[in-house]
Amino acid sequence: SQQGEEDPQALSIQEGENATMNCSYKTSINNLQWYRQNSGRGLVHLILIRSNEREKHSGRLRVTLDTSKKSSSLLITASRAADTASYFCATDAGAAGNKLTFGGGTRVLVKP
Amino acid sequence: DTGVSQDPRHKITKRGQNVTFRCDPISEHNRLYWYRQTLGQGPEFLTYFQNEAQLEKSRLLSDRFSAERPKGSFSTLEIQRTEQGDSAMYLCASSLEGIAGGRNGIFGQGTRLTVV
Numbered sequence: 036s037q038q039g040e041e042d043p044q045a046l047s048i049q050e051g052e053n054a055t056m057n058c059s060y061k062t063s064i065n066n067l068q069w070y071r072q073n074s075g076r077g078l079v080h081l082i083l084i085r086s087n088e089r090e091k092h093s094g095r096l097r098v099t100l101d102t103s104k105k106s107s108s109l110l111i112t113a114s115r116a117a118d119t120a121s122y123f124c125a126t127d128a129g130a131a132g133n134k135l136t137f138g139g140g141t142r143v144l145v146k147p
Numbered sequence: 148d149t150g151v152s153q154d155p156r157h158k159i160t161k162r163g164q165n166v167t168f169r170c171d172p173i174s175e176h177n178r179l180y181w182y183r184q185t186l187g188q189g190p191e192f193l194t195y196f197q198n199e200a201q202l203e204k205s206r207l208l209s210d211r212f213s214a215e216r217p218k219g220s221f222s223t224l225e226i227q228r229t230e231q232g233d234s235a236m237y238l239c240a241s242s243l244e245g246i247a248g249g250r251n252g253i254f255g256q257g258t259r260l261t262v263v
Contacts, residue, residue, distance in 0.1 A: 077151075078190070078254040079239060123189050134180065134203065135252070137189035
């Protein structure tokens with residue numbers, strides 16, 4: 036079963052605009068991670084935020100976590116055509132280091 | 148070591164045939180994970196190994212599926228008597244500790260299975 040639900044399912048923006056996607060989950064977590072997947076390829080880890088953190092930055096990425104609402108958001112600033120991909124949130128809810136449970140993903144299209 | 152390798156990248160098989168996929172993890176990683184991803188969905192956990200021990204299996208892993216990691220290095224995932232519903236991308240990941248640690252969890256490019 037998938038722990039996370041992502042919103043929107045699909046997003047189309049112009050190059051240079053910001054892209055925001057949200058993830059909601061159901062159980063308490065140790066951490067939440069965001070991954071990117073280009074069409075038909077493997078997953079690339081983007082960023083991890085721990086349950087005691089509220090915000091984290093990495094380059095053009097900004098992730099927030101609200102454990103009271105069991106939700107997270109990923110913001111990509113100044114998007115580029117190369118950011119076109121599917122983005123997944125994944126949660127670690129079990130004993131430390133066991134496995135990740137992924138959401139359904141947001142498909143982002145950045146138009147040049 | 149260039150990352151996690153999966154072989155083959157694509158496999159087309161007839162319904163009822165057996166298929167086997169291979170995953171070569173990053174050499175120093177002791178944990179190895181298998182996930183399945185159907186079109187338009189997120190990856191779903193199948194099973195994981197710590198060294199050669201298979202520590203957890205999902206209910207998705209029916210008795211037609213078997214995974215092994217005999218020497219704690221590469222792993223194989225076999226599907227017997229394939230069904231059309233087995234068509235999916237099979238992803239392997241490895242990590243030095245738990246994959247939930249994040250940065251040290253590396254995914255392979257996947258094996259795309261099509262059952263016709």
